[in-house]
Amino acid sequence: MRFVTADPIDLAPLxxxxxxxxxxxxxxxxxxxxxxxEGRGVLRLDYSAYGPMxxxxxxxIVAEAEGxxxxxxxxxxxVGTLAVGDVAVAAAAASAHREEAFAACRYVIEEVxxxxxxxxxxxxxxxxxxxVDPTASLxxx
Amino acid sequence: MRFVTADPIDLAPLxxxxxxxxxxxxxxxxxxxxxxxEGRGVLRLDYSAYGPMxxxxxxxIVAEAEGxxxxxxxxxxxVGTLAVGDVAVAAAAASAHREEAFAACRYVIEEVxxxxxxxxxxxxxxxxxxxVDPTASLxxx
Amino acid sequence: MPAPATPSLTVRVxxxxxxxxxxxxxxxxxxxxSPATLxxxxxxxRALPGGDQLPLKPLCARNLAHAPAEEAVAMGDEIAVLPPxxxx
Amino acid sequence: MPAPATPSLTVRVxxxxxxxxxxxxxxxxxxxxSPATLxxxxxxxRALPGGDQLPLKPLCARNLAHAPAEEAVAMGDEIAVLPPxxxx
Numbered sequence: 351m352r353f354v355t356a357d358p359i360d361l362a363p364l365x366x367x368x369x370x371x372x373x374x375x376x377x378x379x380x381x382x383x384x385x386x387x388e389g390r391g392v393l394r395l396d397y398s399a400y401g402p403m404x405x406x407x408x409x410x411i412v413a414e415a416e417g418x419x420x421x422x423x424x425x426x427x428x429v430g431t432l433a434v435g436d437v438a439v440a441a442a443a444a445s446a447h448r449e450e451a452f453a454a455c456r457y458v459i460e461e462v463x464x465x466x467x468x469x470x471x472x473x474x475x476x477x478x479x480x481x482v483d484p485t486a487s488l489x490x491x
Numbered sequence: 492m493r494f495v496t497a498d499p500i501d502l503a504p505l506x507x508x509x510x511x512x513x514x515x516x517x518x519x520x521x522x523x524x525x526x527x528x529e530g531r532g533v534l535r536l537d538y539s540a541y542g543p544m545x546x547x548x549x550x551x552i553v554a555e556a557e558g559x560x561x562x563x564x565x566x567x568x569x570v571g572t573l574a575v576g577d578v579a580v581a582a583a584a585a586s587a588h589r590e591e592a593f594a595a596c597r598y599v600i601e602e603v604x605x606x607x608x609x610x611x612x613x614x615x616x617x618x619x620x621x622x623v624d625p626t627a628s629l630x631x632x
Numbered sequence: 633m634p635a636p637a638t639p640s641l642t643v644r645v646x647x648x649x650x651x652x653x654x655x656x657x658x659x660x661x662x663x664x665x666s667p668a669t670l671x672x673x674x675x676x677x678r679a680l681p682g683g684d685q686l687p688l689k690p691l692c693a694r695n696l697a698h699a700p701a702e703e704a705v706a707m708g709d710e711i712a713v714l715p716p717x718x719x720x
Numbered sequence: 721m722p723a724p725a726t727p728s729l730t731v732r733v734x735x736x737x738x739x740x741x742x743x744x745x746x747x748x749x750x751x752x753x754s755p756a757t758l759x760x761x762x763x764x765x766r767a768l769p770g771g772d773q774l775p776l777k778p779l780c781a782r783n784l785a786h787a788p789a790e791e792a793v794a795m796g797d798e799i800a801v802l803p804p805x806x807x808x
Binding site: 381452456 | 510513517520593596
């Protein structure tokens with residue numbers, strides 16, 4: 351399990367893994383559990399994954415980004431029960447060229463959301479529990 | 492001194508300062524001292540600033556970004572003697588909307604490079620010391 | 633002489649999240665007439681109890697990669713039916 | 721009756737990095753005829769020893785903000801002449 355983990359995600363080791371003396375820029379992104387979803391208060395959520403495919407798809411996304419831009423990428427997605435404020439996903443892109451670092455980091459996050467088989471069940475303040483369907487409505491961040 | 496510091500820069504407290512339960516995305520950027528500049532080996536460099544104006548200009552840049560996008564920004568630039576791999580500049584942008592977090596983080600870094608009165612003197616492996624002039628050539632990351 | 637057996641193939645089906653809840657299982661060995669595509673597999677799943685809660689064309693993966701409904705399946709394939717993805 | 725004194729104003733000039741090295745100082749109280757613009761200040765600086773190493777139109781700041789060469793200066797202003805910026 352290189353990309354999907356049940357452990358809390360810390361950005362610092364991901365940045366350390368991609369930085370190198372010839373790479374002057376590191377763009378990164380953290381996706382955090384928010385306290386609201388479409389106007390409803392969120393208490394916590396459970397992420398689950400189709401593990402082997404999630405690993406394979408993350409690997410393909412990283413390879414695509416590293417092929418398209420002059421970057422080195424680190425990526426982690428967490429599964430299990432997360433509280434508000436916990437890091438759900440983290441990506442870091444290091445490059446000698448900051449525009450490429452930003453573009454690659456953005457690409458990785460967008461493709462993770464679009465392609466990696468991960469689902470989340472949100473526990474709301476009103477006691478209900480719902481499988482989140484981002485295709486059913488506008489979804490942010 | 493809020494934005495310009497002689498102390499080493501750590502990204503984690505900047506991210507902690509901008510994240511909030513309603514902000515699900517944090518885009519960040521680190522600019523690191525590289526080991527080369529236009530083909531020459533760099534040993535270390537000295538950053539100096541016009542301190543009061545650098546503070547004022549950083550404050551203006553942050554206010555512009557926070558006015559233009561729905562983001563909260565943290566920004567630090569280091570001065571003094573830095574070694575290869577040290578963090579020279581760090582910016583973090585938190586938002587409920589990840590596109591805005593990326594756009595604002597990118598804006599802040601570009602404007603810092605363009606507007607903040609900071610200079611650097613590079614010490615090369617061949618013993619020479621040069622004030623860096625980014626307008627004299629293409630410059631990356 | 634007996635009539636030749638109708639050719640068939642067996643795949644392993646995986647369901648996740650809301651789809652697993654709707655059909656009441658997460659894995660199933662499913663035998664379908666050969667040749668077959670992912671659509672064939674989905675049709676059979678939709679005929680099971682709770683299967684009407686699957687969309688006509690759900691997101692599918694074959695052997696750990698996204699695959700379109702018209703993709704052929706082979707004996708032993710791992711076929712996953714994926715509810716709307718919500719990672720990130 | 722003596723002729724009226726030519727009006728003048730005094731500003732504080734700051735030099736940095738390579739410009740400070742070229743002219744050999746970092747700060748200077750400079751008196752220029754009034755009215756004056758940043759260009760007036762630059763012209764006087766360029767007449768000093770080493771001043772020919774300043775560009776005709778360097779980047780300037782007036783009271784901690786970037787300002788164009790044609791901007792008027794006032795008594796007591798802090799005028800900074802900025803070599804090419806290299807932050808980030």
